[in-house]
Amino acid sequence: MSIIQEHSIKLDITLPKGDVSAKMDVFYNPVMVSNRNISVLLLNCIENMGMNIVDPLAGSGIRSLRFMKELKKGKMNHLFVNDRKENFKKTFKKGCTINKISLIMQKKMTIGTEEASLFLLNRINDAVKPEEFCGYADYIEIDPFGSPNPFLSAAVARIARQGIIAVTATDTAALSGTYPRVTVRKYWAKPLRNYLMHEIGLRILIRKIQLIGVQFDKALMPVLSYHQEHYMRVYVRSEKGKEKCDEVLRQHQYFFYCDKCLAFKTSVFNKEKCGCGEEYDFAGPLWVGKLFDSQLVEKMERENEFSEDAKFLQTLAAESKQEMAGFYDIHEIAHKMKIIIPKMAEILRKTKGVRTHFSPSGIKTQMSVKEVMKMLQG
Numbered sequence: 184m185s186i187i188q189e190h191s192i193k194l195d196i197t198l199p200k201g202d203v204s205a206k207m208d209v210f211y212n213p214v215m216v217s218n219r220n221i222s223v224l225l226l227n228c229i230e231n232m233g234m235n236i237v238d239p240l241a242g243s244g245i246r247s248l249r250f251m252k253e254l255k256k257g258k259m260n261h262l263f264v265n266d267r268k269e270n271f272k273k274t275f276k277k278g279c280t281i282n283k284i285s286l287i288m289q290k291k292m293t294i295g296t297e298e299a300s301l302f303l304l305n306r307i308n309d310a311v312k313p314e315e316f317c318g319y320a321d322y323i324e325i326d327p328f329g330s331p332n333p334f335l336s337a338a339v340a341r342i343a344r345q346g347i348i349a350v351t352a353t354d355t356a357a358l359s360g361t362y363p364r365v366t367v368r369k370y371w372a373k374p375l376r377n378y379l380m381h382e383i384g385l386r387i388l389i390r391k392i393q394l395i396g397v398q399f400d401k402a403l404m405p406v407l408s409y410h411q412e413h414y415m416r417v418y419v420r421s422e423k424g425k426e427k428c429d430e431v432l433r434q435h436q437y438f439f440y441c442d443k444c445l446a447f448k449t450s451v452f453n454k455e456k457c458g459c460g461e462e463y464d465f466a467g468p469l470w471v472g473k474l475f476d477s478q479l480v481e482k483m484e485r486e487n488e489f490s491e492d493a494k495f496l497q498t499l500a501a502e503s504k505q506e507m508a509g510f511y512d513i514h515e516i517a518h519k520m521k522i523i524i525p526k527m528a529e530i531l532r533k534t535k536g537v538r539t540h541f542s543p544s545g546i547k548t549q550m551s552v553k554e555v556m557k558m559l560q561g
């Protein structure tokens with residue numbers, strides 16, 4: 184055993200040699216530090232206080248330990264933390280001791296070793312005094328190894344009004360279309376295999392989560408969604424109401440892409456000819472609405488104290504101010520035009536565009552591909 188430190192928390196674990204595997208005795212994935220940083224930051228930046236927080240796939244428990252140490256005073260009412268590993272209770276209590284979590288806090292905690300959906304459906308109801316708690320959670324963390332699909336229904340069933348569900352998907356190959364039929368089976372949409380595949384995969388994932396929500400009249404609106412090299416991450420806020428659900432469904436559309444002239448657009452149809460005469464290829468249905476609550480992302484960028492995520496948050500904050508589905512890849516365009524790639528700063532100024540976190544050579548701009556090309560030529 185060895186001690187590792189992740190921000191405020193010390194953890195007594197043995198780091199894996201080689202690939203991280205779900206079979207590890209205590210599951211700890213160091214690559215997910217940024218994922219956890221951003222969840223701490225987001226919870227500290229939203230207005231919700233006195234939250235009942237559920238972490239049903241806790242692994243080593245590091246995220247929950249960090250919540251107890253790093254969330255602002257009054258943010259958390261009760262913590263429900265669970266992992267199927269037999270020794271989880273012992274491990275988590277040990278983590279509390281090593282990190283000097285106060286006894287008062289330890290009393291406001293329910294530790295489980297159940298299957299995650301069963302924990303969500305059963306334990307949240309009976310753990311806390313009824314006057315404190317209504318059986319719904321204000322924050323649910325779905326952080327599985329692979330696809331989040333098996334846990335979405337239970338999370339949607341248990342989320343409170345204005346509560347937040349955070350979803351990680353590490354099956355990025357399935358979402359970005361390595362095997363298109365897998366995407367159709369697991370995520371009910373057609374992917375696209377080109378430079379846009381990660382944005383398209385993320386939007387396909389968002390729609391899937393929302394479809395689980397609308398059948399229970401819960402409109403799940405994204406407040407922060409992004410892709411990092413080996414996973415997708417989505418935070419949705421749950422709002423109740425049929426009208427809001429209809430509004431969500433109206434933003435489930437198709438994404439068109441033209442291989443010949445590089446134009447793209449969204450549409451309620453899945454077949455159309457591009458202006459250049461070529462038949463569009465399509466992806467979807469997928470979420471064409473906003474990926475960000477721009478005010479929240481700006482606040483997160485302002486209040487961020489994790490230096491390793493500063494640049495990423497800056498990009499997200501800028502991107503959130505100019506939202507649209509799709510982006511141009513400057514390398515792709517320059518290659519098509521057989522020209523030398525101009526400086527990024529200059530391109531952004533001329534196109535009134537913003538960078539996107541999806542690609543270092545990507546820009547989001549309201550200009551058409553023709554206008555961008557004309558600008559690059561001049």
Ligand SMILES: [Zn+2]
Nearest residue numbers: 441444457459
């Ligand atoms: Zn075209």
